[in-house]
Amino acid sequence: MNRVYNFSAGPAVLPEEVLDIAKAEMSDWHGSGMSVMEMSHRGKEYLSIAEKAEVDLRDLLAIPANYKVLFLHGGATLQFAMVPHNLMRGKGTADYINTGTWSKKASAEGKLYGKVNVAASSSDTNFTTVPPQESWKLNPEAAYVHYTPNETIGGVEFSFVPETGAVPLVADMSSTILSRPIDVSRYGVIYAGAQKNIGPAGLAIVIIREDLIGHAPAGSPVMLDYKTHAENQSMYNTPPTYAWYISGLVFAWLKKIGGLGVMAEMNQRKAGKLYAYIDASGFYKNPVEIASRSWMNVPFTLPKEEMDADFLAGAKKIGLLNLKGHRSVGGMRASIYNAMPEAGVDALIAYMKDFASRHNG
Numbered sequence: 001m002n003r004v005y006n007f008s009a010g011p012a013v014l015p016e017e018v019l020d021i022a023k024a025e026m027s028d029w030h031g032s033g034m035s036v037m038e039m040s041h042r043g044k045e046y047l048s049i050a051e052k053a054e055v056d057l058r059d060l061l062a063i064p065a066n067y068k069v070l071f072l073h074g075g076a077t078l079q080f081a082m083v084p085h086n087l088m089r090g091k092g093t094a095d096y097i098n099t100g101t102w103s104k105k106a107s108a109e110g111k112l113y114g115k116v117n118v119a120a121s122s123s124d125t126n127f128t129t130v131p132p133q134e135s136w137k138l139n140p141e142a143a144y145v146h147y148t149p150n151e152t153i154g155g156v157e158f159s160f161v162p163e164t165g166a167v168p169l170v171a172d173m174s175s176t177i178l179s180r181p182i183d184v185s186r187y188g189v190i191y192a193g194a195q196k197n198i199g200p201a202g203l204a205i206v207i208i209r210e211d212l213i214g215h216a217p218a219g220s221p222v223m224l225d226y227k228t229h230a231e232n233q234s235m236y237n238t239p240p241t242y243a244w245y246i247s248g249l250v251f252a253w254l255k256k257i258g259g260l261g262v263m264a265e266m267n268q269r270k271a272g273k274l275y276a277y278i279d280a281s282g283f284y285k286n287p288v289e290i291a292s293r294s295w296m297n298v299p300f301t302l303p304k305e306e307m308d309a310d311f312l313a314g315a316k317k318i319g320l321l322n323l324k325g326h327r328s329v330g331g332m333r334a335s336i337y338n339a340m341p342e343a344g345v346d347a348l349i350a351y352m353k354d355f356a357s358r359h360n361g
């Protein structure tokens with residue numbers, strides 16, 4: 001077997017150790033004689049898997065007891081609708097912070113349910129900055145404030161947690177959850193699609209303060225109501241059982257390496273190296289203001305667009321894959337999530353140096 005370094009933005013690299021465990025357990029989980037995929041979600045074996053995953057996630061993030069953890073279908077994108085559906089609560093208006101592609105998509109869904117007040121936007125810098133909190137025009141009557149702590153496409157990450165007083169703060173943490181410790185009590189809702197830093201695509205994890213559950217409009221479809229999922233331990237219908245299981249293995253792996261404090265140090269070191277090299281290279285460029293550079297997604301450009309294809313082909317030849325930037329930004333993007341080993345970042349930097357020297361860098 002020959003594993004590559006996969007810099008994909010998502011679905012993304014998973015820890016090799018996790019894949020090895022899944023492989024060993026594939027056709028006979030712990031003597032059950034069946035794969036996790038084949039188990040009833042209501043059987044005691046699967047329930048033990050599901051419960052352990054939640055316990056480990058609560059432990060990793062120190063989730064307070066008055067928060068529910070939900071394992072849902074539909075990825076982060078369904079949460080763009082479920083959040084306003086459940087949280088507008090007759091207020092009819094919500095604040096959104098616009099820092100790029102994903103926050104824009106979230107606010108577009110919010111508009112289906114009420115008035116969206118764009119309380120701050122970094123469109124004036126072409127989404128290469130995070131607007132400082134002092135400049136925000138928050139509405140004290142808003143049902144909630146929604147923001148995207150890490151913009152996966154632009155590579156822009158908040159270096160602070162917004163202060164929203166009594167108005168619940170909602171965060172789309174898809175591409176940054178578990179990259180470092182966070183204070184969950186600062187949030188009303190945290191949600192994340194799994195395929196960046198958690199596990200397989202299709203699963204979304206929602207961490208929600210209990211008082212925000214139970215406010216969906218009367219006559220809601222059951223699957224769109226957080227209450228349905230909270231009251232049924234995310235098993236109102238068949239949950240994405242295998243994705244939940246793999247996510248549980250990832251949580252166990254994170255605990256084994258020492259938890260999110262250790263993970264944060266590793267991530268900071270990986271990102272720090274890569275940005276330091278880009279800035280010093282005089283060849284590659286990253287457009288994001290230094291304080292708001294993402295630890296997880298590092299976009300960079302080459303001096304000439306004509307070099308891109310050559311760069312990608314050479315990278316692929318030595319097992320550095322999926323470095324092509326998003327079509328809306330161009331250039332390259334290296335996604336270096338939790339599961340990307342530091343050796344992968346080192347290999348990328350070595351290749352970038354070599355490429356630059358061959359192109360008069």
Ligand SMILES: *Cc1c(COP(=O)(O)O)cnc(C)c1O
Nearest residue numbers: 075076077102152172174175193
């Ligand atoms: C990937 C991503 C999404 C979309 O996730 P899906 O699971 O595909 O719905 C939403 N928000 C952010 C910040 C993302 O990175």
